[in-house]
Amino acid sequence: MNRPRAEFLVDAVGFRVNGRKVRAASRRDSRLADVLRDELGLTGTKIGCNAGDCGACTVLLDGRQVCACLTALGQVEDRSVLTVEGLAQEGRLADLQAAFQNRGAAQCGICTPGMLMAAADLLARNPDPDEAEVEDALGGVLCRCTGYQKIVQAVLDARRSVALRRAPPAGAAVGARAGKVDGIPRLTGSARYGADAIPADALWLRAVRSPHHRARFRIGDLDAFLRAHPGIERVLTAADVPSNGFGIYPNIKDQPVLAAGEARFRGEAIAAVIGAREAIERFDPAAFPVTWKPLEPVLGLDAAMAAGAPLVQADKPGNLLLDGGVRRGDPASAWRRCAAIAEDTFETSFVEHAYIEPEAGWARRSGDRIEVHVSTQTPYMDRDETALVLGLKPAHVRIVPTACGGGFGGKLDVAAQPLVALGAWLTGKPVACIYTRPESMASTTKRHPARIHAKFGCDAAGRLIAGEVDAQFDTGAYASWGPTVATRVPIHATGPYLVPNVRTRGRAWFTHCHPSGAFRGFGVPQGAIAHEAMMDALADRIGMDRLEFRHRNALRAGDTTATGQRLEHSAGLAQCLEALRPHWKRARGECAAFNRRGGALRRGAGIGCMWYGIGNTALSNPSTIRVGISPEARLTLYSGAVDIGQGCSTTLTQVCADALGLPMQDFALVAGDTDLTADAGKTSASRQAFVSGKAAELAGLDLRRKLFAAAGAPEGEWQDRRYRLSLEAGKVVFRRGGITHRVKLRKALAGEGHFDPPTRPSDADGQGVPYATYAFAAQIAVVEVDVELGTTRVLRIHAAHDVGRALNPIQVEGQIEGGAVQGLGLALMEEYVPGRTENLHDYLIPTVGDAPRIECILIEDPEPLGPYGAKGVGEPGLIPTAPAILGAIEHATGARMRRVPVLPHRLREAIRRHAAR
Ligand code: FES
Numbered sequence: 001m002n003r004p005r006a007e008f009l010v011d012a013v014g015f016r017v018n019g020r021k022v023r024a025a026s027r028r029d030s031r032l033a034d035v036l037r038d039e040l041g042l043t044g045t046k047i048g049c050n051a052g053d054c055g056a057c058t059v060l061l062d063g064r065q066v067c068a069c070l071t072a073l074g075q076v077e078d079r080s081v082l083t084v085e086g087l088a089q090e091g092r093l094a095d096l097q098a099a100f101q102n103r104g105a106a107q108c109g110i111c112t113p114g115m116l117m118a119a120a121d122l123l124a125r126n127p128d129p130d131e132a133e134v135e136d137a138l139g140g141v142l143c144r145c146t147g148y149q150k151i152v153q154a155v156l157d158a159r160r161s162v163a164l165r166r167a168p169p170a171g172a173a174v175g176a177r178a179g180k181v182d183g184i185p186r187l188t189g190s191a192r193y194g195a196d197a198i199p200a201d202a203l204w205l206r207a208v209r210s211p212h213h214r215a216r217f218r219i220g221d222l223d224a225f226l227r228a229h230p231g232i233e234r235v236l237t238a239a240d241v242p243s244n245g246f247g248i249y250p251n252i253k254d255q256p257v258l259a260a261g262e263a264r265f266r267g268e269a270i271a272a273v274i275g276a277r278e279a280i281e282r283f284d285p286a287a288f289p290v291t292w293k294p295l296e297p298v299l300g301l302d303a304a305m306a307a308g309a310p311l312v313q314a315d316k317p318g319n320l321l322l323d324g325g326v327r328r329g330d331p332a333s334a335w336r337r338c339a340a341i342a343e344d345t346f347e348t349s350f351v352e353h354a355y356i357e358p359e360a361g362w363a364r365r366s367g368d369r370i371e372v373h374v375s376t377q378t379p380y381m382d383r384d385e386t387a388l389v390l391g392l393k394p395a396h397v398r399i400v401p402t403a404c405g406g407g408f409g410g411k412l413d414v415a416a417q418p419l420v421a422l423g424a425w426l427t428g429k430p431v432a433c434i435y436t437r438p439e440s441m442a443s444t445t446k447r448h449p450a451r452i453h454a455k456f457g458c459d460a461a462g463r464l465i466a467g468e469v470d471a472q473f474d475t476g477a478y479a480s481w482g483p484t485v486a487t488r489v490p491i492h493a494t495g496p497y498l499v500p501n502v503r504t505r506g507r508a509w510f511t512h513c514h515p516s517g518a519f520r521g522f523g524v525p526q527g528a529i530a531h532e533a534m535m536d537a538l539a540d541r542i543g544m545d546r547l548e549f550r551h552r553n554a555l556r557a558g559d560t561t562a563t564g565q566r567l568e569h570s571a572g573l574a575q576c577l578e579a580l581r582p583h584w585k586r587a588r589g590e591c592a593a594f595n596r597r598g599g600a601l602r603r604g605a606g607i608g609c610m611w612y613g614i615g616n617t618a619l620s621n622p623s624t625i626r627v628g629i630s631p632e633a634r635l636t637l638y639s640g641a642v643d644i645g646q647g648c649s650t651t652l653t654q655v656c657a658d659a660l661g662l663p664m665q666d667f668a669l670v671a672g673d674t675d676l677t678a679d680a681g682k683t684s685a686s687r688q689a690f691v692s693g694k695a696a697e698l699a700g701l702d703l704r705r706k707l708f709a710a711a712g713a714p715e716g717e718w719q720d721r722r723y724r725l726s727l728e729a730g731k732v733v734f735r736r737g738g739i740t741h742r743v744k745l746r747k748a749l750a751g752e753g754h755f756d757p758p759t760r761p762s763d764a765d766g767q768g769v770p771y772a773t774y775a776f777a778a779q780i781a782v783v784e785v786d787v788e789l790g791t792t793r794v795l796r797i798h799a800a801h802d803v804g805r806a807l808n809p810i811q812v813e814g815q816i817e818g819g820a821v822q823g824l825g826l827a828l829m830e831e832y833v834p835g836r837t838e839n840l841h842d843y844l845i846p847t848v849g850d851a852p853r854i855e856c857i858l859i860e861d862p863e864p865l866g867p868y869g870a871k872g873v874g875e876p877g878l879i880p881t882a883p884a885i886l887g888a889i890e891h892a893t894g895a896r897m898r899r900v901p902v903l904p905h906r907l908r909e910a911i912r913r914h915a916a917r
């Protein structure tokens, strides 16, 4: 950071930090969080909102938790502050930290310092708290990753002394509940996120953004602006961008880095100012010389589709981005054979990713190369997009991912990357940018709002005969991942069921909103709300239990999907449902008994199912992973797969370790850096465990073969698993029976694995092999509804997931628990409204108090293509939750909700209408 340390200034504010006396020179009204981070270098304290909403900045002030972003420096004079850096003593982790590591309670880790400090406050006052007391103490800290359950369990564990769990031995890593290989720095505050390691000499950048949904604009006298704003060195406009268009698809580069003449959404950047940090912090965007001419915006699907609607992009007739679909059989004639038909329309809203770490990063130029340090999910795509807009070759761009404080799809599009890169390229100095929370929420992608019409029919025995789904999505002003959503949804739209006659369609429409992009599931969660409501309705109509109806129709190995793909193996929905059957019977019975008591509180149990194709849709989807060993026998995994909290750095190490035959603790890790690792694709579509995992397995096998060759072993000997390998005193040691070979390597060796899952492009009817494998899942939600207030509380979730093989059960559970709580948010509370919910107090995400108890049931129907049978679980955790909750609400109240989130006023109205029928 570029503020001088001021520990010895005479008139500074004195206080103690982590037992050490310090003096800080900032103004007395400075935020303590800024002082800790910028003056004292204690970047373990995180800033997620700067408004008291997220709790990431929680520290202890005289032993009590406070938000450091709301605490003025003057308030801490002569007092004592404890930050996360002060928890470990003499190099030994505190029990709390060890418990978090053992439980997998830190995923991305950005909330972890705040969580730890809030828990430390509690445990100091109450060494033996119960679960409710823990939840109460953590209530002010938001976590977007974990679903809170493992955090609460970790705090309860820390009531007693906790030893770190030992890493598994060689050959036993896969399937072990191993701690994260990159976990400890997230617990001690030493992990460096996008805002944590900005060079002291960096200039800062701030974007000027449109306050209008749609407006033409003209930028005024920039020379006069610069003269009036000392400290601001440069202004960037569209004219400075060599190639002013980026986008996910090679043939759709429709989003400008800086808008030229017309802003197409509220929050779109039209310029950027660069200068000394103090000048940029002082800068008021209202002082920027720009004249706006607001125009009538196209907002919402109806406006986008209306005849004569203004075009959001001039070359996109009818505002239509993409129209995709799947046809199989003949639904038009099949309806006549149906004993029951259900049909309805469902709507969803914009949903914000709300990762706790806003976008942040910095760039510097080195000769003809540019280096960008940034929080991202996709370093290689960032590299290519940055190169494109700067007019450079990709090899001239280096992306160095920082620790990533959550992504969920929202950090798959570039945000600050091209801006800081362009700034550094043009000024020749490092340039940094940290988005404010409102800026992050206003300008980055969201989950696509959807309107989905569904019609399904079955015979009298409950066998599905036909399904038609028409899904329309609001894709915002630019394409982003809209084409992915519009093609993925029709494939998944009939759900994980055998439906012989199918017509599905997905369309994405441009509007004057922020782009809709990737968000955990690529539209499949919206589609699941529709197909699962149809399953409930059909089951009810033919008088069949809702779980049994799904079990009868579940896709199984040997079945053919709507795209004509035969599922050869690993289709475990039926097993998931069988595992849930006793929970289902008990929950439905308990709810019925509860409701017989009468009163305003009603309980219900619902079930939701899903399937999810792992990886890109009908596209090449490769990963390359390398593992190297130095002549001194130091082992390093070089992984281009970015760990955004889901744990792929750990699982890839586990897989590679077992393939190679060495223990996972022998591995060092180099992750993400595009100069040092090969392209392992993006962290999305639940693909890293399956695709990069397979590449890691192949890399481990490749290095094992080379090690045996270097030891002079006969051809094929490397496959003999009776050999025990170890690294001892700079040598590779091979043991078998009573014989030991110690080999000193003469040169470094590297193993490489490459995997591209086999798919086949779709034809005009959507027939093909879009994915090499699918995850399956079913969840039960039990809810309690206050029918007078319209509020819904989710009491518990039973989640059965076919993951192929749980490479690390802690992390699999963490994905399911975190996904389910995000699904709860989708169902009950999250609705992003441009201009109205651009912060974390108006946009609500689940707190620890909203999170239900979640029971994970792991089904392992192995996928032969995957590493040790694994598939993926990142997105599947979320997809069935909202449908299960909506089914449960209907069970409790009789009202079927057709719009999410189920806000109290919507539910009250639906209950009223249901009662009036
Ligand atoms: S940064 Fe202080 S509460 Fe969010």
Ligand code: FES
Residues within 6 Å of the ligand: 105, 106, 107, 108, 109, 110, 111, 112, 142, 143, 144, 145, 146, 356, 405, 406, 645
């Ligand atoms: S681990 Fe809590 S926000 Fe990521």
